[in-house]
Structure formats: C-alpha cells, structure tokens
Amino acid sequence: MEDATGAAWTYADLDNAATALGHVLTxxxxxxxxxxxxASENCAAAVAALFAAWRLGAVxxxxxxxxxxxxxxxxxxxxxxxxxxxxxxxxxxxxGHALHHxxxxxxxxxxxxxxxxxxxxxxxxxxxxxVVLYTTGTTGDPxxxxxxxxxxxxGGATSATFRGMTSHDLIYxxxxxxxxxxxxxxxxxxxxxxxxxxxxxxxxxxxxFDGLRRGITLFSGVPQMHALLMAHAEGQGLEQLGSxxxxxxxxGAAPLDPAWKRKAEAFYGVALQNGYGMTESxxxxxxxxxxxxxxxxxxGPALPDVEIRIDDAVAGGGNGTGEVLTRGPHVMKGYFxxxxxxxxxxxxxxxxxxxxxxxVDDHGRLHIVGRCKELIIHGGFNVYxxxxxxxxxxxxxxVQAAVIGRARDGDEDVLAFVQLASGAQLDEAALRTLWRxxxxxxxxxxxxxxxxVCPPRPRARSxxxx
Numbered sequence: 117m118e119d120a121t122g123a124a125w126t127y128a129d130l131d132n133a134a135t136a137l138g139h140v141l142t143x144x145x146x147x148x149x150x151x152x153x154x155a156s157e158n159c160a161a162a163v164a165a166l167f168a169a170w171r172l173g174a175v176x177x178x179x180x181x182x183x184x185x186x187x188x189x190x191x192x193x194x195x196x197x198x199x200x201x202x203x204x205x206x207x208x209x210x211x212g213h214a215l216h217h218x219x220x221x222x223x224x225x226x227x228x229x230x231x232x233x234x235x236x237x238x239x240x241x242x243x244x245x246x247v248v249l250y251t252t253g254t255t256g257d258p259x260x261x262x263x264x265x266x267x268x269x270x271g272g273a274t275s276a277t278f279r280g281m282t283s284h285d286l287i288y289x290x291x292x293x294x295x296x297x298x299x300x301x302x303x304x305x306x307x308x309x310x311x312x313x314x315x316x317x318x319x320x321x322x323x324x325f326d327g328l329r330r331g332i333t334l335f336s337g338v339p340q341m342h343a344l345l346m347a348h349a350e351g352q353g354l355e356q357l358g359s360x361x362x363x364x365x366x367x368g369a370a371p372l373d374p375a376w377k378r379k380a381e382a383f384y385g386v387a388l389q390n391g392y393g394m395t396e397s398x399x400x401x402x403x404x405x406x407x408x409x410x411x412x413x414x415x416g417p418a419l420p421d422v423e424i425r426i427d428d429a430v431a432g433g434g435n436g437t438g439e440v441l442t443r444g445p446h447v448m449k450g451y452f453x454x455x456x457x458x459x460x461x462x463x464x465x466x467x468x469x470x471x472x473x474x475x476v477d478d479h480g481r482l483h484i485v486g487r488c489k490e491l492i493i494h495g496g497f498n499v500y501x502x503x504x505x506x507x508x509x510x511x512x513x514x515v516q517a518a519v520i521g522r523a524r525d526g527d528e529d530v531l532a533f534v535q536l537a538s539g540a541q542l543d544e545a546a547l548r549t550l551w552r553x554x555x556x557x558x559x560x561x562x563x564x565x566x567x568x569v570c571p572p573r574p575r576a577r578s579x580x581x582x
Contacts, residue, residue: 117129117130117312118313118314119206119314119315119316120206120315121228123160123227125160127310130160130164133224133226134167135168140168140222140224140231141168141174144231144233145233149173149174149175149240150174151177151196151198151248152176153177153179153191153192153201154176154179154294155213155214156179156201156293157203157292158293158315159227159317161206162178162203162294163315164226165229166247173243175242176246177191177197178293178299179250181203181210181213185213185216191250195260195452196234196235196239198236199233199234200232200234201222201231202219202229202230202231203229204229205227206228206317211230214230244264245263245264245265246265247263247268259452261396262449267445267446268300270421271305272307273305273308274421276309278405281309282309283309285311286333286334286361287302287305287312287313287314288332288334289315290318290341296394297368299399300398300399301368301400314327319341321347325345325348329359331361332359332362333362334363334365335365336365336367336368337368338370339367339370342365342380343515345357345383347515356385365380365386366388366389366390366403367380368399372388373507374413374506374510375510376506376509376510377413378409389405390403391403392415392482392484394470394472396447396448396470397448400446401415401418401442401470401482402415403419404416413483414477415481415482415483417479419446421444423444425443426474426475427441427469437473440472440473440474440482441469447468450462472487472488473486473488501521504530505517505518514535514537516535517532517534518533519532
C-alpha cells in the first residue's frame with residue numbers, strides 16, 4: 117500500500133498499524149457498535165482507521181474531508197460517533213475540520229492523524245454493520261447507508277474476481293475510499309487478493325496522467341475523469357496514454373455512449389468496461405466483460421449471486437422499461453436511524469428499489485436509461501437524459517455533457533450543459549443540429565426542443581476534482 121505521504125506498507129504493516137490504533141480507540145472509550153467517524157482523503161492512515169474500528173466491532177463512518185463544516189456537523193449530529201479522526205497530513209480540509217473540533221495529534225505508525233472524543237450517544241449498536249456511508253438525497257438531508265461486514269466481503273471479492281485481480285497487480289486508487297466505489301471496488305478488492313494499491317488523495321489530471329504510466333495495471337474512474345485525461349493528452353498533442361502495463365480500465369457512475377467509448381479504448385489501448393451500482397447495493401449490481409471494440413454500451417449482466425428485476429409499473433415505464441430492482445448479498449441492511457426511508461426502498465422480500473429506469477436486452481444485459489425522478493416529459497413523450505447526452509458526446513469537440521429538464525408553460529424543456537474542448541468553435545446552433553441529426557428515435561423525439569448552456573471557449577480543467 118502506497119500513499120502521497122511516502123508510506124509503503126506491507127499488509128503486515130497495515131495489521132500492526134490497525135492493532136496499535138485499535139488500542140488508542142479502546143482507551144478513548146470506543147466499544148462494540150459505537151461509531152468512529154473518519155474524515156479523510158485517500159491515505160494509508162485512513163485504511164488503518166477502518167480496520168482498527170472493525171477489529172473492535174465498531175462501525176466506521178468514512179466521510180470525505182472536503183465536505184463543508186455545515187455538512188460535516190450535520191453528519192456528526194446524525195451519526196453520534198464516539199470518536200472523530202482526521203487525516204490531517206494528506207488533507208488541508210481534514211486539518212481544518214480537526215482544528216474546528218479541537219482535535220489533538222494521535223501519534224503512531226499510521227502517520228498523521230488527529231483525534232477527538234465526541235459526545236457520542238448510547239444508541240444501540242449493531243456489530244454486524246461495518247460502515248455507515250452518508251449520501252445526500254434531493255431533500256439535502258443525509259441518509260446513512262448501513263453496509264454489513266458480509267456486504268463488504270461480497271463486494272470486495274466480487275470486484276476482485278470480475279477484474280481478474282492478483283497479488284501482482286498495482287491498482288491506481290484515486291476514487292475516494294469514503295465512497296462505496298473506491299471502498300469496495302478498489303480498496304477491499306485489493307485487500308482481498310493482496311494486491312498493491314496506490315492511494316491518491318484527490319484527482320489532478322496532470323498527476324493522474326503521469327501516474328498511470330508508471331506500472332499501473334488497473335484503473336477505475338468515473339466518466340469525467342476519463343474525459344479530462346483524454347482532453348489533457350490532446351492538449352499535449354498525444355492520442356494515447358502510452359502505458360505498457362495497463363490491462364484493465366473501467367468506468368462507472370454515469371452512462372457511456374458508443375463514440376466516447378471507442379475514443380477511450382483507443383486512448384487506453386484496452387477495453388473500457390462499464391458497470392452499475394449504488395451505495396445501497398455495495399457498489400456492484402451489473403458489469404461488462406467485453407473485448408476491445410465491442411459496441412455494447414450496456415452496464416452488463418447481473419454479477420454472480422445478484423438478482424435484477426424490472427418494474428414497468430413506475431412512471432416512465434412500459435415497453436420493457438421500468439424501475440430497476442435488485443436482490444442479493446450486496447443489498448444494504450437499511451438506513452441508519454431512518455426506518456421510514458428504509459421501508460420506501462427495501463421491501464420485506466429483500467428487493468431494493470434503485471430509483472433508476474432500465475431495461476434488459478435479449479442477451480440479459482442491463483441498460484440504464486435514466487432516473488425515475490429525472491425523466492423529462494416533453495410534449496407527452498418520454499425523454500431520457502442519457503440518450504441526449506450520448507448524442508452530444510458523440511461530437512469530437514464535446515468533452516462532456518449533462519442534461520436536465522426545465523419546467524415551462526406546463527411542459528418541460530430539455531436543457532443541456534456542455535463542456536467543449538479547448539479552442540473549440542462549436543456553437544449552440546451546431547449543437548442543436550447535432551441533436552436533431554444524431555439522436556435516434558421517433559420523429560416526435562427528433563423535433564424535441566434543445567436548449568444549451570455552452571461557454572464560448574471553455575478549457576479542459578486541470579484543477580483538482582473528483
């Protein structure tokens with residue numbers, strides 16, 4: 117395990133650090149079922165904190181340190197942790213939170229951690245729960261997703277098997293381990309097989325571009341990361357990443373379109389795999405295992421031991437399209453201290469409602485077409501934002517696009533936000549022409565109005581983002 121502080125831990129080193137930190141947590145009053153909040157960015161110390169909490173039967177609450185003070189305080193108030201930990205050495209934001217909460221340095225083999233005891237609460241604990249991961253819904257209220265140890269073991273093992281990971285792999289870990297994608301599909305998958313993971317605290321396109329060319333064998337990211345990496349290479353007059361070790365690349369958290377997928381595969385030199393999941397499903401529900409050049413833009417068939425069902429009775433359903441439901445060992449235990457929200461998405465028969473619209477093709481592959489609540493209805497026709505985004509992303513001057521609906525005069529307009537490549541001269545009229553020409557569908561769909569928000573000459577960002 118490697119990180120930005122220069123740490124180069126063996127798994128024996130991780131074991132020793134987790135053991136030592138466990139003693140510190142015990143002395144601070146942490147017991148089975150207590151919550152231990154870890155405000156961090158990716159580093160070895162954060163991993164030691166996770167395993168230290170788990171050894172005590174405590175529940176880890178990983179939180180991205182880049183949350184605002186208001187957001188952090190809201191999570192702390194809901195989680196009622198016994199102890200707060202901050203990875204101040206690798207994150208100025210974590211250091212700021214540590215100062216706000218008057219945390220003191222906690223010295224040990226894990227490097228720089230700050231710690232403070234919190235008021236906590238005598239809420240009944242559940243030692244089966246390994247983590248509470250907070251997500252913010254449309255109301256802005258945080259919801260704590262409870263994932264069990266069995267959930268995490270399943271997620272890590274399934275991800276490792278799907279990727280064909282071994283102890284000889286070197287994984288680039290820039291996805292935050294405070295998020296389920298980075299936690300299960302990167303960190304725990306690496307631990308499952310004893311692979312080396314290089315933990316990167318935050319995404320910087322130049323640093324990531326250079327880092328991926330230094331012995332990395334696996335890289336998983338979100339489409340925005342891939343798009344920015346390709347734009348960065350183009351800005352240097354390069355068409356390919358230029359790695360002779362990279363063997364697996366995947367994308368998640370957003371749909372793919374055929375042209376963009378072909379471009380990414382040419383850039384990396386390997387097939388771009390796609391997948392689908394959510395925090396409530398321990399990341400994985402479905403994933404592809406395609407050869408390079410395969411035009412498939414689905415999210416693949418269900419992962420082993422995972423069930424998928426389509427409920428076409430929801431709004432926007434019909435013709436085989438409906439809300440995606442899933443069941444299996446990946447489904448969360450529920451929302452922490454929120455039985456009502458749990459009952460709304462998790463049925464007594466174990467089926468989890470994802471809130472996503474999808475369909476299954478004749479090959480058993482799942483296609484995600486949008487969100488149940490994000491479906492745009494224009495002129496009485498269903499418009500799925502991912503399809504519009506795919507048409508816009510097909511243009512070589514478009515780095516990425518996002519589409520939403522906007523209510524007007526009893527109807528909904530289709531509103532697109534488009535980021536162009538540096539120096540591109542593509543204007544709004546040309547994008548409208550592209551939309552009408554390239555988006556497949558009925559004549560009613562092709563005539564749907566499209567309004568774009570397009571800066572005159574945006575540049576591909578090189579600042580930190582994730």
